[in-house]
Amino acid sequence: MVSLFDVIVIGSGPAGYVAAIRSAQLGLKTACVEQWMNNGRVVYGGTCLNVGCIPSKTLLEISHKFIDAKANFEKIGINFENISINVKKMIRHKNKIVYSLNDGIAALFKANGVVVLRGSGKILTKKTVEVLHKGKLCNLKAKNIIIASGSIPRCLNHVPFNGDTIIDSAAALNLQEVPNRLGIIGAGIIGIELGSVWSRLGSKVTIFESLDKLLPVIDFSLSKQISQILKKQGLNIKFNVRIIGSEIVNNEVKVRFIDPFGEHCLTFDKLIVCIGRMPFTQSLIDKESGLVIATNGFIKVDRQCKTNLSGIYAVGDVVRGPMLAHKAAQEGIMVAELIAGNQVQLNYDTIPGVIYTSPEVAWVGKNEQQIISYGIKNYKIGIFPFANCGRARTSNEIQGLVKIITDVNDIILGVHIIGHNASELIAQGVIAMEFSSSAEDLALTCFAHPTLSEAIHEAACTASLGNTIHNI
Structure with a gap:
């Protein structure tokens, strides 16, 4: 059976x-x-929504609320005793949110x-997609194909997953109790976020990182x-490891690891391996199709996500750039608009990144080290700490700052916030x-008071005017 569509999309993640x-x-x-199924139901939303x-x-x-209540509420006059966490109930609540959003898609x-x-979909020649479900094959013809198959966790051959003691980031979101000793390989965004969750809930967390510093991005x-x-x-983060x-001995x-001080061995109840992700293209593309895939597994595309084959696009985690859901979604919109005949271009220079610590x-x-490496001279920096922000003090959230970097003409090159x-x-x-x-545009804009966003206004004032009202 051959059916004809204007567009066939492979994958139902954010892209x-x-x-x-x-x-x-x-x-x-x-x-x-x-192809993702659970109890006979299609699972929508890909990695982002589900795991x-x-x-x-x-x-x-949840863990932030728990530790905030445990460590800070008494200081502001809220008194209670014997606060505790019910991990199983927490996981059920998380699953309920995921299920509801699946139903929404x-x-x-x-x-x-x-x-x-x-x-599962497979791209054949002449814009044909082969779909295999429960042993049955059908071929679908499309004027356009959008590949959005996402990514999967990378693994370490000498630290293999076993689904129980050594797990990936997905399984780490379904632990039914707080491990006493938790090891994490990889101090990237996923590693420190997972480490933060279980550390707040009571785990003694050790994170192993091969680099000499945290988050060079x-x-x-x-x-x-x-x-x-x-x-x-x-969080105990070990660098240069x-x-x-x-x-695995007795559960x-x-x-075993080597750091600048020699060879060591540490024992954990659970070990999470999160050393990044790789594009998922396994069994996705027939070699006869002629679609070009780079040696690192990513599908080669231009700035409009066009592959080397006319009418075939690739978006999200299977192409270059950061593996971010919002970047993937905007690429999906861009490609749909292009197929419909509209001229749209995603601005890759203004894609935000976030770490939810x-x-x-x-x-x-751009960050400051990038600006230096690019040879940009006479750049300006405006910094404003949240400790000087009235709203931050009322919320007892005074850690961090806003940093704005501009060029010699005052055009904003980068905005960086911790807080x-x-x-x-x-x-x-x-x-x-x-x-x-x-x-200067931001400096001359009126921001509501009291708000955290005033810190952006004050940092802009410092960058553009050289000073601001509330900075000492």
Whole structure:
């Protein structure tokens, strides 16, 4: 059987379901292929919704509330005794949120007329997609194909997953009790977020990192500050580490590693391996199709996510750039618009990044070390600490700062925030940069008082005018 569609999307993660819905909204006959099933139901939303962004932020929020109540409420006059955490109930709450959002995507597909095809998709020649479901094959023809198959966790051959003691980041979101000793390999964003969750709930957490510093992707001043804060919160982060092996003995895992001081062994109740993710293209593309895949597994695309084959696009985690849900979703929208004949280009220079620690870290644009490496001279910096912000003090959230970097003409090159609600505040920096604003534009804008966003205003004043009212 051969059916003809205007657009076939492979994958229903943030890139795929958004691309499918927008394509349908633009009047294109659209199908979405999804192979993830659970108890006979299609699982929508990909990694982000099911085992990534949404569940991890749910647990981060719960654990933050727990530690805030335990450590800080008495200081502000809220008294209670014997606060505790019910891990099983916490996980059920997280799952309920995930299930409801899955149902939401299903409803959106139905409302917009997207045809859902259960099974694994494979791209053949002549824009044909082969769908395999329960042993049955069907071939679908499409004028356009959008590949949005996402990514999977990387593994260490000498530290293999066993689904119980040595687990990946997905399994770490479903632990039914707080491990006494938790080891984490990888101090990237996923590693420190998971470490934060279980440390707040009572685990003694050790994180192994092969690099000599934390999070080199962010501005070095923020990296230094969040590293100090996490250390004070109880995370034991070991740098310059090379893992050489693991052994499971009596339901415990022994990790052997080398650091600058020699060879060591530590024992944990659980070990999470989160050393990054890799594009998922396994069995996705027939060699005869001619689609070009780089040696690192990513599908080669241009700035508009076009592959080397006309009418075939790839978006999200399977292409270059940061593996971020919001970047993936915007690529999905861009491609749908291009297929419909509209000229759209995603601005890759204004994609924000966020780390949901406490305090949060968020950024957009260039950091200071990048500016130095690019040879940009005479740049200016405006910094304002949240300790000088009235709203931050009323919320007892005074850690962190806003840092704005501009060029010699006062145009904003980067905005970097560490502090409470940084994930929300960074949108102001994104919008400013999207419209090529100067720091003076922000400095001359009226911000509501008292708000955390005033810290952005004050940092802009410092960058543009050389000083501000509330900085000592």
